[in-house]
Amino acid sequence: MKLVFATHNKNKLYEVQALLPENITLLSLDDINCHEDIPETSGTIEGNAIQKANYIREKYGHDCFADDTGLEVNSLNGAPGVYSARYAGEEKNAEANMAKLLKELEDKPDRSARFKTVIALHLNGEQLYFEGIVNGRITPQKSGNKGFGYDPVFMPDGYDRTFAELPLNTKNEIGHRGKAVKQLIVYLKDRM
Secondary structure (H helix, E strand, O other), X not given: OEEEEOOOXXXXXXXXXXXOOOOOEEEOOHHHOOOOOOOOOOOOHHXXXXXXXXXXXXXXXXXXXXXXXXXXXXXXXXXXEOOHHHOOOOOOOHHHHHHHHHHHOOOOOOOEEEEEEEEEEEEXXXXXXXXXXXXXXXXXXXXXXXXXXXXHHEEEOOOOOOOOOOOHHHHHHHOHHHHHHHHHHHHHHHOO
16 A cells, blocks of 8 residues: 655655555655645644645545644743744744744743644545644753754653653654654554
8 A cells, every 4th residue: 555645854754654564655745746835824733734635635646644743832822833833934944933932931931832743644535633742841941952843942741851852762652743643553554
């Protein structure tokens, strides 16, 4: 079985492929000659994942899945949320995003937050959704050099280190994307 993962990120593709049964082959957007930017204009994380999966299904006709992730900070009414990647501007600069977030939280006592990933799957005419959430808090300053995005300022509940300080296997085990991917994998294995 071949399944398109709506991503250009080869590392993400290989990580997910390694978790899937051998009889499922993942294809990237590059593999199906999709080189355009897929619109992400929804006001929700779920909506963006659905929009990307629908785009591939409608334009290319492949069974596929797409994901979207956002950081939701309670004292900022859920921001940056769906705008997490471009919080400080359209250039999607992680350092600028973290700087803006830390500045906005300077006078806020509540630093609780959560990462949320939603995967939308189109398979055999059905559309399904899988969600992974990890709760934590935003630290006062960056710490650690692993990971990407907001990892240096996000400390998951039950840990005294940020995602950027934790080993990758720990982050994958407790993290939002890992939780969503595991649900996807269980679903796909049950259908093989």
